Amino acid sequence: MRKPENIEWLYLDFDGFFASVMQQVYPKLRGKPVGVVPFAGTDRTVVIACSKEAKARGCKNIMAVRDAKQICPSILLVPQEPDLYRRAHNALLAEINTVIPISAIKSIDELTCWLDKRQSENPHELARVIKDRLAKYVGPHITCSIGFAANRQLAKIACKMDKPNGVTIWTPDMVPEVLFGLPFDDIPGIGDRMARRLHMAGIHDMEKLMKMPAKHMRKIWRSVNGERLWYALHGYEFQAQETERGMFGHGRVLPPEERDLPSAKNIARLLLRKAARRLRRAEYYASSLILWLAIDGGSAGRHIRLPYVNDDKAILDALDLAWTEATARLGRVKVYRVHVTLLDITLASKRQLDLFVSDDKDRKRWEAVTGASDHLNMKYGKTIVSMGEWKPPKGGHVGAKISFTRIPSAEDFL
């Protein structure tokens, strides 16, 4: 366990996601109180999400339609369109991934990113770049709130402090005092049942809870989770224990002697093959590739669309294209960090149903070749067959080294 001296994570949460996607897509809903409902034409259901205008009038998510209409007679009820939310989610993630690699997708409208040293030095600017990019390339009616802190738990709490469209930065010196005034409700990890238990123990506010020794929290929780929460809320960073969802990515900080573009490209290819291997092992196909580079004075990145694929040939070809586009005007720059991500994934079993896949003979052949080489590499426990040159960088393993959110499995070290 480590106590970071600066912020290391951002947590991003889209504001009233379903409702704002509707407002982005249907101009007549903009600026109006909107409630998204499961089906049209009945009052015997609930509002599953409401717009900020509806929230301002007192409506809440998961509220009976009857109650919502009473509080806000002008509310516009619209039936949900899950496919639209999925597409918006993919588009938004792709844009964010070109600014900063996403470390974990927490839900359809929440995600976290790890910050490298340069990113953590100017969080205001990073938040502005993300927000500008989303507004420009997806739409200005889908806004997000961003929290920055030493760990993800704190960043998540910070993120909810200034909604909608806010930015909240909690540097380590502000913790835990900044939590003192918050209700237990605002703390993920303190549910209703635990709040009751705390009140029974005579602890009625966060200040008192935070001033207790960590061991006491363990006692009240009757598990080590209480103690873990204490450390998280005091700004400590744990080894991440969760698995990412919805994407397969790898990143690496480059050693000083490999910061030129050709070396960085070689490493990008290695990282991508690792990611593709994990994608296949999980029996997924991807239809997007994101390349992201930290370079002198900023970042460069590209988002490439693919048909649903999982073979090395298709994926490496896409990387070549992304690389060419991203670096075309760069000249001689230093590359400090490279990150590749495969996303917009779909299960192999579902892919056949997708209408816009046209499986040509070539694709099938490359899938067979890739499958055979995976099999050999698994069998011999190392990389003996690969597409193109396999030249691991200095410093050892390619994939397993920077894994912010994932528990690596043995195969990642091949």
Ligand SMILES: [Mg+2]
């Ligand atoms: Mg949200």
